[in-house]
Structures are given as structure tokens and as C-alpha cells.
Amino acid sequence: MLHNKQYDVVIVGGSYSGLAAGMALGRALRNVLIIDSVNPCNKQTPHSHNFLTNDGKSPKEIVTLAKDQVQMYETIELLDALLVGGIKTESGFEVQIETGETFSTKKLVFATGIKDIMPEIPGFAECWGISVLHCPYCHGYEVRHQKTGILANGETAFELSPLISNWTNDLTLYTNGKSTLTMQQVEKLQKHNINIVETVIEQLEQQNGYIENIIFKDGRKAPVKALYARLPFIQHSSIPEVLGCEITTEGYIKIDESQRTTITGIYACGDSTTRMRTVANAVSMGTTTGLMVNKELIEENF
16 A cells, blocks of 8 residues: 655656656655556557657557666556645645545656647547647658648748648648738748648548548548647646646746746656657656756755
8 A cells, every 4th residue: 555655756647758757766766656647648649759769669669668667666666546636745745646545755746748639620639649740750751752731820830831841842731711821921831832721621531540631611622641730738737737836828837947847846847848749858858857856855855
């Protein structure tokens, strides 16, 4: 029974960033509990890329190996559970999982990620992470030179279009309604042979998550092999904000260069803190967090 055990650090989130933080702390001889709800945002993604030594492996393969390696450190415990609450105490923090069990800790690390908000387009959610993509650095190489679309409008569309054009010359921007681009932006996109389609989308025609056609409200269809989109999101866990951690205007947990949040004793890392949404970056941030948390514990007790 883990109930009421005192930990040096509780890490909430057991994906890449949380596990990396855990490994750094385990190697620093810290008693660590990693609580994970086992609901990663990339659960549909078949392959992960741009992560040296693990290029092309599935996210599940990478995280399974990571958990095996982290559990080799005897001071680290992993718990599959959903965190439902947390409070500040005299000695640090107390957190509670859905069963009602509570755990005390000197420091808290949130590596809880974000939750994408899907548009109400049938077929979109089924394709997300497979052929409807968020990051060309993660997936662009696999769909290079293919017939590609961008689902966006306004400034987001104008920002994404030059970026995605690096991977394909067969690119169309789908604004899903009247374009809000300026005339200057439209002229620049057209100069680079990026077509703009304003017709409202009815659904995405797909097979097993692989997009085949965009079906429009007027009955027409457009074949595509990949579609990029930048979705709105919410924090996967509301508990950092409940504990007082400041959230940026973009919706991320605010951190400093040492991964500290605006609440003393609470750190954050991974997708919940940055637009740089890659496995490699999540691991890097997690490792840095582990080092910084251990440094703070040393300084408080030396």
C-alpha cells in the first residue's frame, strides 16, 4: 500500500518527459512516485520520428522501453492512476488519486501534457496523428512530395503554409469557410503555387486513419494524402492551475529556465509547457527538470 508514504518527488505524467525526470531523480537516489493515467495524446500515432536512436519506433515501443529502464532504479515507483487533487502542506504537497489514496511529497512535477480539441468534422479524429498531422518535423518526411493539405485560416494558415511547403510542392490551403487572409498574404501564397480553397468541409474520407479525400458540403471532393492542422487545446490536468500555477496566454504552464512554475516547489515539463511538441524535446525537458529538482533539494538540506 502506497498510502501516506512520503516521497521526495511526485511526478504526475508517465510519458516521455515524466519518465525522463524520474530517471534523473532515481539516479540521484531520490524516492520518486510517478503517477500516470495511461492516456497519452499520441496514442494513435503509428511511428515516432526525429528522436535519435529511436527513429521510426512506435510511441508505445519507446515508452515501454523507457518504463522498463526507469523501473530498474529501486527508489522509483510507477502507479497507473488518475490524479484528482492536490494541496499545499507545511512540508510540501499532498496529492490524491481517484481511489481516494493520498501521497505526500516535498516537490511536485507536472508532465501531464495537453488535450487536443478536435473540430466537428467526421473522420478527423480517426486520422489525427496518423495522416492528419500537427508537426512536419515529426511526420513530414514520410509524406514528402505527396498531395498535401493544410486546414487553417488567417495568421495560422499564413504561418503554416511556408513551413509545410518545405516538404511538398503539391500544397493546398483549406480555410473551411471564407478566408480571413489579407490580400498581401493571398498574393504571396499564390506566388508560391499554394492554392486556397474556401469551401466548407463536410467530412474526411479515410480508411483506418489514412485520409483519402476531403468531402465538401457542396458534394465535391479533393484527394489528399496528408492534412496538417494546428488544433486548440486545453491542459490535460487542471490541477496545476488549481494549485496556483500561472498559465500563459497561449495556454501553457508558465515555467522559468529551470522548469520552475510560478508556485515554489512545483515544476513542469513536456507538452504542457511548450509549443515544441516532439519526443526529443519532452525527454530533454524532463531530464533538465529532474536535475533542477534534485539541485533544489540538495540546496535546501545542505
